[in-house]
Amino acid sequence: xxxxxxxxxxxxxxxxxxxxxxxxxxxxxxxxxxxxxxxxxxxxxxxxxxxxxxxxxxxxxxxxxxxxxxxxxxxxxxxxxxxxxxxxxxxxxxxxxxxxxxxxxxxxxxxxxxxxxxxxxxxxxxxxxxxxxxxxxxxxxxxxxxxxxxxxxxxxxx
Numbered sequence: 001x002x003x004x005x006x007x008x009x010x011x012x013x014x015x016x017x018x019x020x021x022x023x024x025x026x027x028x029x030x031x032x033x034x035x036x037x038x039x040x041x042x043x044x045x046x047x048x049x050x051x052x053x054x055x056x057x058x059x060x061x062x063x064x065x066x067x068x069x070x071x072x073x074x075x076x077x078x079x080x081x082x083x084x085x086x087x088x089x090x091x092x093x094x095x096x097x098x099x100x101x102x103x104x105x106x107x108x109x110x111x112x113x114x115x116x117x118x119x120x121x122x123x124x125x126x127x128x129x130x131x132x133x134x135x136x137x138x139x140x141x142x143x144x145x146x147x148x149x150x151x152x153x154x155x156x157x158x
Contacts, residue, residue, distance in 0.1 A: 043152045046087055046094060050152075052076050053097070054145050057104070057138055064131040067108040077101030089155055093148035100141040107134035 056072045063069075077098055084094035109130055119127075 042087060043090070043156060046080065046083060046090060047149065047152050049076055049080050050097065050145050050149050053080070053101070054142070054149075057141055057145075060138065062135065064109050064127070065134060066111050067105075070105045070108060073101060074105055077105070090148060090151050093144070093151045097141070097144045097148050100137070100144040104134070104137040104141045107137050109134070 053073065053076045056076060060069060060073075080094055080101075081098040084091055084098060087094060107130060109127055
């Protein structure tokens with residue numbers, strides 16, 4: 001009788017210890033998931049704005065642009081610049097995107113003069129060179145956007 005009582009007590013104690021260990025693991029996993037979810041929400045706005053920026057620049061691909069054409073890109077770049085310092089994990093990538101946005105916007109072609117019927121060869125050549133610089137700057141912007149999006153994706157999955 002005493003051995004059966006001891007045996008039942010030992011089994012109960014073992015089950016209790018195993019249940020305690022299991023619950024600790026479950027609670028640790030829950031805390032980890034909660035922290036990961038909180039971290040992922042920190043990336044929601046930058047990821048959304050990077051997507052918007054990517055779409056906006058796609059609309060300007062291989063199109064010589066004047067300053068007015070860059071309104072949406074400038075606005076989105078300013079929003080990203082505003083949060084770049086507050087998003088520690090991707091701060092460098094967002095800063096690179098902002099730098100590329102500024103470089104791209106700086107390549108705006110001059111507004112066409114409606115009074116000018118013909119432009120000279122030299123002016124045409126200068127505009128062509130500026131348009132090529134603009135397309136190169138757009139390509140740099142695309143690379144910066146994709147790098148930032150990849151970093152966010154990697155951080156969300158880690």
